Amino acid sequence: MNFRFNWKASFDFPYMGMFLPPVEQWQTFATSAEAAKDPWVRSPYKGAPTSRKQLEAYSKLMRGYGFHVLNYFNVTEFGTRVKGPEAVNKNIKEEDLWKNCTDFLYAKIADGILYNDNGSYYRTWGQAVVMDAGAKNYQNFLLEQAKRHIDYLPSSSGICIDRMDWLRYFNTRADDGISWYEGRPARSLFNSWKNLMDKIGPMMHDNDKVIFVNPMVSMRLDMMKQVDGIYSEHNEHGPGLNSSVFLGLCMPVCAWTWSESSLMPDPDYYMQRFLYLGVFPSAPVPDNNHEIRPGKFADTWYLKYGPLFKALNGRKWCLKPHAAAVVKNDAKANLFEVPGGYALAIVLADSNKTSTNIALNAKELGLSGKYSIDALLPGGESAVPVKSEMIKNTILLTVPLQSRCAVVRIRQ
Incomplete structure (x- = not known):
């Protein structure tokens, strides 16, 4: 978790x-x-x-x-x-x-x-x-x-x-x-x-x-x-x-996070809202003080999203102008500065979407040298590759999605 x-x-x-x-x-x-x-x-x-x-x-x-x-x-x-x-x-x-x-x-x-x-x-x-x-x-x-x-x-x-x-x-x-x-x-x-x-x-x-x-x-x-x-x-x-x-x-x-009922009626939405804002929800721990406690239902969702939240550890909001954009406006995205690079939270994509395109402003983000890009998906066992293409000062990404969500890691 x-x-x-x-x-x-x-x-x-x-x-x-x-x-x-x-x-x-x-x-x-x-x-x-x-x-x-x-x-x-x-x-x-x-x-x-x-x-x-x-x-x-x-x-x-x-x-x-x-x-x-x-x-x-x-x-x-x-x-x-x-x-x-x-x-x-x-x-x-x-x-x-x-x-x-x-x-x-x-x-x-x-x-x-x-x-x-x-x-x-x-x-x-x-x-x-x-x-x-x-x-x-x-x-x-x-x-x-x-x-x-x-x-x-x-x-x-x-x-x-x-x-x-x-x-x-x-x-x-x-x-x-x-x-x-x-x-x-x-x-x-x-x-x-x-x-x-x-x-x-x-x-x-x-x-x-x-x-x-x-x-x-x-x-x-x-x-x-x-x-x-x-x-x-x-x-x-x-x-x-x-x-x-x-x-x-x-x-x-x-x-x-008060209890398992806090995750309802849509646990994906609950978790993705926090990812989008860079906020970390309380994990289920035995005897939590009027907060969520372990259980099969809660544990399943925290294990599903835990690695994505880990990718945001140490995050600061990226306030650079026009740093990232969802090309077709078919999802929400927020870019964070993290130690060693950036983390891009992509959430609440249109229903049934399996991928989305993201445009990164390479000049604003200082991505002119070597860098690596991959993505973490909810429930995924490991990171998956992200297709990228440099067009002038823009890096165009094709990001795979799972449950309408992904966290892209951009490491320098």
């Missing part, structure tokens, strides 16, 4: 936000008792008691197999089944505060709580509370969590930050010196994000780690400054997919 990384979105931490608690590398920690009561946690996503040493060993093992691990991270939600300040244990020792999300929240990072106009805080999944990463104490906590990730999990390839949708809110108890909301100064959580990411970004990148994000509805270019890739749970839908694509012209874009 040619998948490359695993977003480790399992509940292998005590509660939301406390991803790496302040314990020794051999010391185990488990999902907190309160968190374990939540329906979202009482599922295959809940891991067994683990430790820093075990988490690092998993990332190292996956690297040995040729895969990368992105650990779960979240900057807008904290806790699980958080209670009110009246429930705080005032007799708890400082070193034990982290064990209870309610105690830790009010003792250490209460400045980050986002309140609504009625004076109540916003609730989110698992009865967590919504947080503002622009608050000093909470931001320092997040930076410490990022530092622990770098120090404790060197074999992990980075983090994927969930739930950017909360960034569209305003904190009316703070002032960023820019925002004005409902007739008064406020702090936009978009600005809080930019302030935080200008610190976390260099930390991660200086240690050869990447940052992926789940932007959801926060599709803004200025939010992507420190971001290396997009993994959005809204990429099955047209608006979310198109927005992610144009934010990710030059970085990986991955699509959340």
